[in-house]
Structure formats: C-alpha cells, structure tokens
Amino acid sequence: MSRTVDIAVIGATGSVGETLVQILEERDLAVGTLHLLASGESAGQSLSFHGKTVRVRDLEGFDFGQVQLAFFAAGRKVSGKYVPIAAAKGCAVIDLASGLTSAQAPRVVAEVNPQALASLSKPYVLSSPSAPAVALACVLAALPLELRRITLTACLSVSSRGREAVKELARQTAQLLNAKPLEPQVFDRQIAFNLLAQVEASDEEGHGALERQIAAELQELLAQPELPVAVTCIQAPVFFGDSLSVSLQSAAAVPLNTLRAALDAAPGVELVDADDYPTAVGDAVGQDVVYVGRVRAGLNDPAELNLWIASDNVRKGAALNAVQLAELLIKHYL
Amino acid sequence: MSRTVDIAVIGATGSVGETLVQILEERDLAVGTLHLLASGESAGQSLSFHGKTVRVRDLEGFDFGQVQLAFFAAGRKVSGKYVPIAAAKGCAVIDLASGLTSAQAPRVVAEVNPQALASLSKPYVLSSPSAPAVALACVLAALPLELRRITLTACLSVSSRGREAVKELARQTAQLLNAKPLEPQVFDRQIAFNLLAQVEASDEEGHGALERQIAAELQELLAQPELPVAVTCIQAPVFFGDSLSVSLQSAAAVPLNTLRAALDAAPGVELVDADDYPTAVGDAVGQDVVYVGRVRAGLNDPAELNLWIASDNVRKGAALNAVQLAELLIKHYL
Numbered sequence: 041m042s043r044t045v046d047i048a049v050i051g052a053t054g055s056v057g058e059t060l061v062q063i064l065e066e067r068d069l070a071v072g073t074l075h076l077l078a079s080g081e082s083a084g085q086s087l088s089f090h091g092k093t094v095r096v097r098d099l100e101g102f103d104f105g106q107v108q109l110a111f112f113a114a115g116r117k118v119s120g121k122y123v124p125i126a127a128a129k130g131c132a133v134i135d136l137a138s139g140l141t142s143a144q145a146p147r148v149v150a151e152v153n154p155q156a157l158a159s160l161s162k163p164y165v166l167s168s169p170s171a172p173a174v175a176l177a178c179v180l181a182a183l184p185l186e187l188r189r190i191t192l193t194a195c196l197s198v199s200s201r202g203r204e205a206v207k208e209l210a211r212q213t214a215q216l217l218n219a220k221p222l223e224p225q226v227f228d229r230q231i232a233f234n235l236l237a238q239v240e241a242s243d244e245e246g247h248g249a250l251e252r253q254i255a256a257e258l259q260e261l262l263a264q265p266e267l268p269v270a271v272t273c274i275q276a277p278v279f280f281g282d283s284l285s286v287s288l289q290s291a292a293a294v295p296l297n298t299l300r301a302a303l304d305a306a307p308g309v310e311l312v313d314a315d316d317y318p319t320a321v322g323d324a325v326g327q328d329v330v331y332v333g334r335v336r337a338g339l340n341d342p343a344e345l346n347l348w349i350a351s352d353n354v355r356k357g358a359a360l361n362a363v364q365l366a367e368l369l370i371k372h373y374l
Numbered sequence: 375m376s377r378t379v380d381i382a383v384i385g386a387t388g389s390v391g392e393t394l395v396q397i398l399e400e401r402d403l404a405v406g407t408l409h410l411l412a413s414g415e416s417a418g419q420s421l422s423f424h425g426k427t428v429r430v431r432d433l434e435g436f437d438f439g440q441v442q443l444a445f446f447a448a449g450r451k452v453s454g455k456y457v458p459i460a461a462a463k464g465c466a467v468i469d470l471a472s473g474l475t476s477a478q479a480p481r482v483v484a485e486v487n488p489q490a491l492a493s494l495s496k497p498y499v500l501s502s503p504s505a506p507a508v509a510l511a512c513v514l515a516a517l518p519l520e521l522r523r524i525t526l527t528a529c530l531s532v533s534s535r536g537r538e539a540v541k542e543l544a545r546q547t548a549q550l551l552n553a554k555p556l557e558p559q560v561f562d563r564q565i566a567f568n569l570l571a572q573v574e575a576s577d578e579e580g581h582g583a584l585e586r587q588i589a590a591e592l593q594e595l596l597a598q599p600e601l602p603v604a605v606t607c608i609q610a611p612v613f614f615g616d617s618l619s620v621s622l623q624s625a626a627a628v629p630l631n632t633l634r635a636a637l638d639a640a641p642g643v644e645l646v647d648a649d650d651y652p653t654a655v656g657d658a659v660g661q662d663v664v665y666v667g668r669v670r671a672g673l674n675d676p677a678e679l680n681l682w683i684a685s686d687n688v689r690k691g692a693a694l695n696a697v698q699l700a701e702l703l704i705k706h707y708l
Contacts, residue, residue: 191604193527193619195569209567214551217544229656233543235529235610235617237651237668237682246630246647246670246680255673268675270525270621272668272682276569277611283569285527285619287604296580313580317571322563334571334606336580339589341602346580348571348606 171357281320505691615654
C-alpha cells in the first residue's frame, strides 16, 4: 500500500497498549500519525515510536475523525463508551476489551478465520478474542480433526490482571521469603506459591465471565456454535505467559504423526515435542508464535487428543493479533 | 483393640515418613515398639514419638520378624527389594511407593474402597495410591454419578518431588528476585514463576508414568476398569499441596444441589463453594480432608461436571491414607 494510515491506540500505557505500539513499529506498518490515548490519570506519560517520543493524551474529547483506525485496549467500560463514537466518525476499530457482541464486532484471529473480514461493512469493527482463545484457536485450526468436545484448564499469569497484579506477585513472594506478613491487594488471598481456582468472581451457575467468553469465542472462531467446551481459568503465580492444558475429543482417531505434521506446518504455531516441552517463561514470552507440546492420544481412547500450549498472553494473545487484524483491515478496506 | 502392634516405618526421614510418624502419634494407634528405618545415609537422624527420641536406623539387615506392620515410604527401589522380605516374615505391609501391581497389593483409599480388605489373605500387602488419585477418588466416590469419562489436570507441588525440590523452588525464586543466575538442579529448567508441562520424562506414547498410574488407580478404586481417564500432571511453583482441575462426563445430569449435598456429607471431603473456593496453601495443607469447590455443570452440557480440588499431597494424599489403611488392617487382621 502506498498511503499511510493514521492510528489511535487507546489504553497506550497498559501492557497490551505498550506492546501494541512496539509491534506497530516492528512490523513496519505504514503509520501516518500515531495518537496515543489513555484515561485522565495516565495521560501525560510518553512512549517511543520510530525513535520519536509520543506523548499520551487524554482520551476525553479526542476527535476520532482524525484517524482511520483505532485500537481499544483500555477495558470494557472505555470500549463501551468510545467505540460507538469512533465508529460514528467512520474510524475502523479493533477492540481488545471483549465488551462487544459478535454481531457488533466479529471475533477474528488472523491465522484462524480471516475470512470473517470478507463480509464486513462499514463501520469496520473487529474484536480480538481473549488471549487463551487466540492461543488455543491457532492450534485447533491447524488440526485435521472433527472436534466433538474441548476441555480446557487455562493457567493464567498475573499479567492478565494488569500491572498492579504483576507487582503484587513480586511483593507477596518477597514478603513470604522474608517471613513478613502478607498483604493481598489485587488478589483476595495469597497468590505467591499458590494456585487460585478462579480469576474472578463466579456467577450463579459457578462460571466466571472469562470462562464463558473463551467458550463462546472458540465456538465462533471454529464455526461450531454447539461444540461442548469446558473451561476452567485458574490463576498461577507466573508473571507473564499463559499455559493451557487441553483435552480434545474428536469424531475419529487421526494418527499422531499426521497431527504433529499439521502443527509443524501451521502458521503462528511452534511444535516442541518428543523429548522436550514448551513453557510460558522459557519459550513463549516475547514470541510471536504459540508453542504446543505434549501431543498425545488418550490413554484408553484413540479419538482423544491431549495438548499443552504456552503463549505470551500480552503479545501473541492480544497485541500481535490486533495488529495482524489491522493489517488485514488495511489490505482489504482502508 | 487391647494389644499393641509393633511397627516399622521405612523412609522415616522423608516428608511422607516424618508426617506418617506424626499421624501415628496424633491418632493414638496402639503402637508397641516403633522402628524408624532409612537407607544408609539418612540413618542416624532421629524423630520424636510420644515425647521420646527415636533414632533412625539402617534398613539394611533389619529383621522384619520383629514387627507386625511396616510402612514403606522410601521409593520404588526400596519397596521392590524389601517388601517381599517383610512379607516373607509375615509382616503386613502398606506400600506408598506404587511399585507393586494391583495383584500383588490392592490399591485402597480408606474412604473409597475399604471393602477391598475383605478378600485379603496373608501376607497382607496393601498399596496406598498416588496423592492425586487419593484426593480425586475421595471426591468421586461421594458423587452419585454414573461416570463416563474423567479429564484431570493435576497441578503438583514441588514437595511431590521430595525435599530437595522444595529447597530448589525457594532457591530459584530468591535467585530470580535478586537478579542472580538461575541454577536448576532437581528440575531441568526454571520452575520459579513458571509451570512445567510434565513432572517426569514422557514415554514413547507421550505419557508420564505417574499419569498412567493415576488413571489405572482411579479405574481400580472406582471399579470401572474401562473408564476413559485423561490425565495431565504439571509441575507448579507451589511448595505443598496439590490442585486438581477436573471435568467429568456422566451418563445423565444430576441436579447440582444433590451433588453438593453428597459432597457435604462425604467423609474426608470438605466443600467450599458458593462465594468462595479452596486453595492448596490456604486450606488444604496440614489438613485431613480433601477440599472441593467450583462445583458447576458444563456450559452447554448438563451431564458434565467441573470441579476444583485442593489436597495436602504429603498428609492426606499419602501419610494419612496409609495410617487409615493400617487402622483397617489392625481392626480386621492383626
């Protein structure tokens, strides 16, 4: 493309927003003017972009008519208020806050269902799914299996709860190692050297909102709206990177070598198998691919497949997919 | 019972052995003479029992004819060599090393299948299953469900790998917080602030020995030898206590209130549900019960049940069950 695109990043001071700006630079998008925006208290900070310092301005009062594309990475409340304003100004939107319905904003993962863009009409609004759904969908889309059921235990790092949660894991850990009293703040109890059974309050039926969201996202991304999906999101004492323990049931057994070859060839996926296995910290963090390992059939069910997935929740699971969606939007529409 | 039983504890200096001695005291078994045994290098240490100091002696050359009951908590190699010797002397054995076949030593959990003792004949040799199997079986036995499939992700604490692994988690954590170079020894990579996809090397089909063992134990304990069981054992940066994420498929939906009431009434099980959830560190460690929470049906399958279980792997999962089995053996046979 010859012309440039003026872009706004909302939530530029958060982990995802900051990583997004970094990826925009790395991937050399033809960015015209880059507007960094945040809510009141974060405005005034600045980020570097192509060697220049860009100040983060207050979102309040920003004229979305100045940009052709906006990334929303500031949470549901901000998306709920400002996405309609941006769209009304003709600005294309990529929302990372998961606050929109799939009718309002199709959920798209670049490697999984880019065809969803074919049927878009103005205003162009896309949703980048939750990080666990992005990672798992990249792997599932590669597998030549007729899926009958997904059972997922997603072990989420504290970075999925924001910067304060990252600081709290470090602080709690130091407090425990120094035999000082524990002071939980972001978390409701000890997260250091512990695993929490949920990442948010459960609803009346016992599910967390993210668990419901991941199931719905996978059904949409895989175009299997009736697929049974069991999701348990747990909080692990890990700073960055999600780890997914996945068990799949399929209509028929497929040879493991066929499945491994498919994973080996899949875009956005790296297979680490045989005598090794991937981890969030050792492999996934900072990378543009989803790592998959421990590929094995069921102990007594050949149509069962078990997998382990490690992925950078901030980068691959959020910022990178959003930028990939932007590239698709620019190519097709802007 | 009026008479006392002379007892040997093999592996007395390990976490499980030490906890076992403590529980023998707590539960006030009519212990006559207590012999504490360990392999060469650990001999010479001592433990307290009912206010007296008991020296740990070398297992080599011990005369099992002196005792009526022996606990083996020193690993497969030791059990493999000395259990036959003990049994030949007429000594009843409770093996915690899982090295015997179920034909040699029925696997028993006190709350689950005590009826397995009815068909015992001399020599009395029982196996206490792995800690995750003990915990999960206690919960499953309580549920009025016709199980069709179990999918388990077991997040194991480092204590399941022994005392050196506990020290290593502390050491690695301190090294990382102090920005010093990491020196993995027990683990093959960073375990601090990370999750490892497996707890041991995988076999040719991709399964770990413990994963196979847990599946076989559950099938035996539940008397469902054909039940499909998917097991993934991961290593968590937690010192003590196992956390299990479980998804069950059953023949038909059972109302959640019925299932919760069954868990509430079950021996050895504590339900922490509704607005709370149990954790390994906060609830299970040091306790004689298995904690269960996050009891919920499938998102789109009412015959699916999801659970979270936290249990003390050393105490409830190993030492306590072994002592409970001893109580049953003494009551029925000794």
